[in-house]
Amino acid sequence: MSLLSLDNVTVQFGGLKAVSEVSFSIAAGELVGLIGPNGAGKTTVFNLITGVYAPTVGKIAFDGKAVAGKRPYLITARGIARTFQNIRLFPSMTVFDNVRCACNMHLKHGISHALWRGAKVAAEEARIEAEVMELLGIFDLADDRDANCKSLPYGAQRRLEIVRALATKPRLLLLDEPAAGMNPTEKMELMKLIRFVQEKFALAVLLVEHDMKVVMGICERIAVLDYGQKIAEGTPAEIRANPKVIAAYLGKEVSPEPIGGT
Amino acid sequence: MREFERTKIVLLVTIALVALLAFVCNRSPEFLQSRIYDILLGIGISIILAEGLNLVNGYTGQFSLGHAGFMAVGAFLGSAMSLGIAFPYLDGPTWAGAGWTVIFKVLQQGFAWLVNAFFWLHNGIIALSSGAPGWAKFLIALIYGGATAALSGLLVGVPSLRLKGDYLAIVTLGFNEIIRVIIQNAEPLGAQRGLTGVPSNTNFFWVFAFAALTIYVVHNLVHSTYGRGFLSVRDDEIAAESMGINTTKYKVLAFVVGAAFAGVAGTLFAHQKQYINPESFNFIRSVDIVVMVILGGMGNTVGVCIAAVLLTILPEILRDVAKLEWLPIWLREVAENRMIIYSLILIILMLARPQGLFGGWGKKKGAA
Amino acid sequence: MDSSTIEFIQQLINGLSLGATYALIALGYTMVFGVLRFINFAHGDILMLGSFAGFYCGPWLTAFTRKLAGNPDPARDLTGIQEWVGPWESLLGLALVLVVVMSACAVFGMLVEFLCYRPLRNRPRITVLITAIGVSLFIESMGQFLFGAAPRFFPELISDRSIDFSAHGEQWAGLTLLRSQVLTILVTGVLLIALTLLVKRTKIGMAMRALAFNPTACALMGVNVSLIVSFTFGLGSALGGAAGILSSIERPSIDPLMGVLFGLKAFVAAVLGGIGNLAGAVLGGLLIGVIEIMVVAYGPATYRDAVAFAVLIVILLLRPSGLLGRNVREKV
Numbered sequence A: 001m002s003l004l005s006l007d008n009v010t011v012q013f014g015g016l017k018a019v020s021e022v023s024f025s026i027a028a029g030e031l032v033g034l035i036g037p038n039g040a041g042k043t044t045v046f047n048l049i050t051g052v053y054a055p056t057v058g059k060i061a062f063d064g065k066a067v068a069g070k071r072p073y074l075i076t077a078r079g080i081a082r083t084f085q086n087i088r089l090f091p092s093m094t095v096f097d098n099v100r101c102a103c104n105m106h107l108k109h110g111i112s113h114a115l116w117r118g119a120k121v122a123a124e125e126a127r128i129e130a131e132v133m134e135l136l137g138i139f140d141l142a143d144d145r146d147a148n149c150k151s152l153p154y155g156a157q158r159r160l161e162i163v164r165a166l167a168t169k170p171r172l173l174l175l176d177e178p179a180a181g182m183n184p185t186e187k188m189e190l191m192k193l194i195r196f197v198q199e200k201f202a203l204a205v206l207l208v209e210h211d212m213k214v215v216m217g218i219c220e221r222i223a224v225l226d227y228g229q230k231i232a233e234g235t236p237a238e239i240r241a242n243p244k245v246i247a248a249y250l251g252k253e254v255s256p257e258p259i260g261g262t
Numbered sequence B: 001m002r003e004f005e006r007t008k009i010v011l012l013v014t015i016a017l018v019a020l021l022a023f024v025c026n027r028s029p030e031f032l033q034s035r036i037y038d039i040l041l042g043i044g045i046s047i048i049l050a051e052g053l054n055l056v057n058g059y060t061g062q063f064s065l066g067h068a069g070f071m072a073v074g075a076f077l078g079s080a081m082s083l084g085i086a087f088p089y090l091d092g093p094t095w096a097g098a099g100w101t102v103i104f105k106v107l108q109q110g111f112a113w114l115v116n117a118f119f120w121l122h123n124g125i126i127a128l129s130s131g132a133p134g135w136a137k138f139l140i141a142l143i144y145g146g147a148t149a150a151l152s153g154l155l156v157g158v159p160s161l162r163l164k165g166d167y168l169a170i171v172t173l174g175f176n177e178i179i180r181v182i183i184q185n186a187e188p189l190g191a192q193r194g195l196t197g198v199p200s201n202t203n204f205f206w207v208f209a210f211a212a213l214t215i216y217v218v219h220n221l222v223h224s225t226y227g228r229g230f231l232s233v234r235d236d237e238i239a240a241e242s243m244g245i246n247t248t249k250y251k252v253l254a255f256v257v258g259a260a261f262a263g264v265a266g267t268l269f270a271h272q273k274q275y276i277n278p279e280s281f282n283f284i285r286s287v288d289i290v291v292m293v294i295l296g297g298m299g300n301t302v303g304v305c306i307a308a309v310l311l312t313i314l315p316e317i318l319r320d321v322a323k324l325e326w327l328p329i330w331l332r333e334v335a336e337n338r339m340i341i342y343s344l345i346l347i348i349l350m351l352a353r354p355q356g357l358f359g360g361w362g363k364k365k366g367a368a
Numbered sequence C: 001m002d003s004s005t006i007e008f009i010q011q012l013i014n015g016l017s018l019g020a021t022y023a024l025i026a027l028g029y030t031m032v033f034g035v036l037r038f039i040n041f042a043h044g045d046i047l048m049l050g051s052f053a054g055f056y057c058g059p060w061l062t063a064f065t066r067k068l069a070g071n072p073d074p075a076r077d078l079t080g081i082q083e084w085v086g087p088w089e090s091l092l093g094l095a096l097v098l099v100v101v102m103s104a105c106a107v108f109g110m111l112v113e114f115l116c117y118r119p120l121r122n123r124p125r126i127t128v129l130i131t132a133i134g135v136s137l138f139i140e141s142m143g144q145f146l147f148g149a150a151p152r153f154f155p156e157l158i159s160d161r162s163i164d165f166s167a168h169g170e171q172w173a174g175l176t177l178l179r180s181q182v183l184t185i186l187v188t189g190v191l192l193i194a195l196t197l198l199v200k201r202t203k204i205g206m207a208m209r210a211l212a213f214n215p216t217a218c219a220l221m222g223v224n225v226s227l228i229v230s231f232t233f234g235l236g237s238a239l240g241g242a243a244g245i246l247s248s249i250e251r252p253s254i255d256p257l258m259g260v261l262f263g264l265k266a267f268v269a270a271v272l273g274g275i276g277n278l279a280g281a282v283l284g285g286l287l288i289g290v291i292e293i294m295v296v297a298y299g300p301a302t303y304r305d306a307v308a309f310a311v312l313i314v315i316l317l318l319r320p321s322g323l324l325g326r327n328v329r330e331k332v
């Protein structure tokens, strides 16, 4: 059974159908790419899945249960986490606290404990600290733990967003252009990291990325959006050969070769 | 981890110190009659109000403009407790010949039941505490004032905290006015005349013990997992929701805690002045508290505390200035109208230093 | 028609004329919100300034027009439209007062925008909100300082008498329709038509709409945003000033804090109609006026000032975009 499935999902903003009758699904542990020209509706699909917008029509199911229109925090609690295309870290907090925030969901102590700060709180905070530091370590951010998140370079902020999303312990991770603004080497590094955490935490990943080279190299399956509609879906090789996709990218060449080259 | 223990010790030491100071104060009856003592109590009450509001406006970023409403709830219901004012139960509707208006009558009946349940609780506590010694009765009144204000905070917060920014400010202001109008119409609470003869129970100990408790609670909340929830709501609500944070829960929590302290402050205020009038809990009063929070730097416990002290002393100084005969008459009139100065403080602060007078220092850095 | 129907019509008229005043102020809130996305807290106080401006210059200007007309007898018999709205020389006087006060308020509104809001154009909204609260308090307290806190009596700009309906039948005798009520509704109507034409037909109106639709694109297309914002403030404040005059003719007791409740209720009206929507502001204003008067007449009158807030809370919970507003979602 698929982990996430979108069934005939449409959302309308005034007269604009930003996403129109889109259906697709993701299986557990799969790495799927979502591509399309600017304004195709990729971010909107993310917003629909995570509950930021409710679909006008259509069903979204996660793990067999309907999630469409639920509050985002409830959807996150089910096991979907995301990053944002325009970075949305918590600007007043340190790197460490940004990630700790995302652990709040899994905390068990109540308000009286928070006020009394007894042994239970201390133990729980220690556990969180260990978890957070491990994640920060994977993404090479452990040394910056006490820096303000806004003082980090752009690429590090993007990585921090991924760490923060991982701290919610998701089963499905949605990444919205995680490599935007990075140079090719950084991109490669990041993609390796994504592969690494995907395997380590047994995650399904839905990746939006404009760099065809990257997408074709890393994804097992790709869905293509154009003007809110899904125009193609398949393996990287199929997508590269699909005339509709080529037309949508207006003759732009769809990645000459996969990552790592032949 | 040792920091965890430290705050508790600081709280206990402060309360002990307050008790000691209160004891010293009590030795000198002239001091208890003096204006300085009055101002001191005012400062403590301001600290409770401002720190409670700081949790809402500062740390959680929900701009509330109705804090005086919760203060009024605490002042009137806490005083009712001390004065032993019981509420007469509401009558249900008359059912005869209802016809289609039966819908309204059912609603009316439900409302009457709800209100009566509250009245029953209120009257019951009065009956139970009637034999208690003075200090215990006052403590009950304080807790009761805080609890009822917290309840009203919950009732106000749940619907209004869906709104943001300007809307929230105006809706909370609206609730402030609604609470005031309800009290003005409540005959047992003295309606428009207010309540007189409230026992003079407020003293140095109670005021500063509660001020210390307020700071302790706000500080510990802010430096806990809950505090990270508050800050994340302030920083970016959408990101917070997407990280599994129930923003409504945190907003309402901050609001309820702030309201509870406002209620306690209201009860203390009533038992200090011994006379309260609904008119004095209007929106200007709320603005007073908001100015303290803004001047201190929203979300800065130390700064807000200093601002609360300064802005409680300022009107007293201005009152003295207004009496100086050698000053030009217009200056004396300006001094008498403290709102001119408050509003200028607000405007100039926002234009020149929006982070507040003390913003930037003493601020939470992150790690607990 | 029985007396209770007449009574109802009477309350409806009272409600509409009060609502017309709310509508004028609500228009100012809505226009400023349209171009700047912020609620000008100080807008209600413009009404108070308008009232006091009328208080000071009104008697002088009406005396001037009376002199112009050669001091005709104010008690003489009038026919036709004049019977409804008063003698022409006092109408001229009122028009003159309106023009002077509206211009003064417009200048004041633009000045406030220039001094207090313009430097904060790209600052966080909370900063602007606090400034607006500060400005509002400043105007009120300066009003108390300059005009005194005690209520003043607004001069009689027109001879405000009730129009006689008894000629149309016995049962109408109970109805009182004041000239000021007719004038309030008429002047509001005229200003409204002028405003609609301005916004729909002129170049500056088009710029205002463009700014409301998409500020970034608007600036990129070479529209002088500061000029438009300034103009909008001026326009809104002028309407606020007019509201001050009109409401004071009907309710002549004026004081420096009168703008607070008027402003808040008008704000509720703007939200009720859908903030950013001109027709909505008028609809909301009239509704709030009628609801308020109906509660005073048929409900618990002491809750008069709480009614508007109750309406606000209900509308924000049920339909936050207002009756005529569009639902806009934050882009993520």
Ligand SMILES: Nc1ncnc2c1ncn2[C@@H]1O[C@H](COP(=O)(O)OP(=O)(O)OP(=O)(O)O)[C@@H](O)[C@H]1O
Pocket: A013, A016, A018, A036, A037, A038, A039, A040, A041, A042, A043, A044, A045, A085, C329, C330, C331, C332
């Ligand atoms: N809240 C909203 N209100 C109105 N229109 C919206 C909203 N959110 C998105 N849109 C519109 O929906 C369309 C799809 O936007 P979306 O951000 O999903 O595209 P995208 O595929 O992520 O593009 P990009 O590659 O530039 O990130 C765009 O035309 C956008 O303007």
Ligand SMILES: [Mg+2]
Pocket: A042, A043, A044, A085
């Ligand atoms: Mg996008």
